[in-house]
Amino acid sequence: MTPLIDVIFLLLLFFMLSSTFSRFSEIELSSAAAGGSSDAEPTERFFVQLGATRAVLNGQPMSLDDLAEQTLTGQVLVSLDNDTSAQRLVDFLVRLRGREGLTVSVLE
Template sequence: MFAFAAPRRRRRPSLTPMIDVVFLLLVFFMLAARFGQDAGIELGLAGGGGAWSGPPRLVELTPDESRLNGVAVDMPGLVAGLGRLTDSPADPIVIRPAPGTDLQRLADVLAALRAAGFSALALVE
């Protein structure tokens, strides 16, 4: 006859590695979570305003320069030029980034115009 070994008691799996993994995931997600409010730039929806009044105010952004109505200007010149072209800070200003313009450059220009008091900024393609 065949002689089989005596049946051994089944070993239960240890829960320690699973608990370690759960705690590591908990720590990871707590560190990766972002608490607080991110900075944002408010833009109005196009077509919601009234009729256009005053001279044209087109700000074109390229990767290398900023142009106000086709004339290359630096940032202080842009703010000063828009101040001369607007009657009030609520007058609309059209901003058109050229293809290839960095998003950070656009955000910097929008933040500078907001800081200068201009509130009606319209972003177009």
């Protein structure tokens, strides 16, 4: 019985030392719901369809880097395909982060 307890403590120690306790970053998303309009309407609106392997801006397929270059100011509406992963959405949002005059809304 004693060797079994020793093995359990060794396993516990191994898993405690090999795990990470860092916090994951959070991304604030605004939902595109009715009633929440702002006073200043954006001058340009972009519609982005994001899929697992595709990214389409206003009907034209392009890469995520090209999408980020095309959307400098205005409002970006993002529609997600059923196969879109959360990481793909985060990759796109990271490219748009920190731009003045750009609002991003993720459609449900």
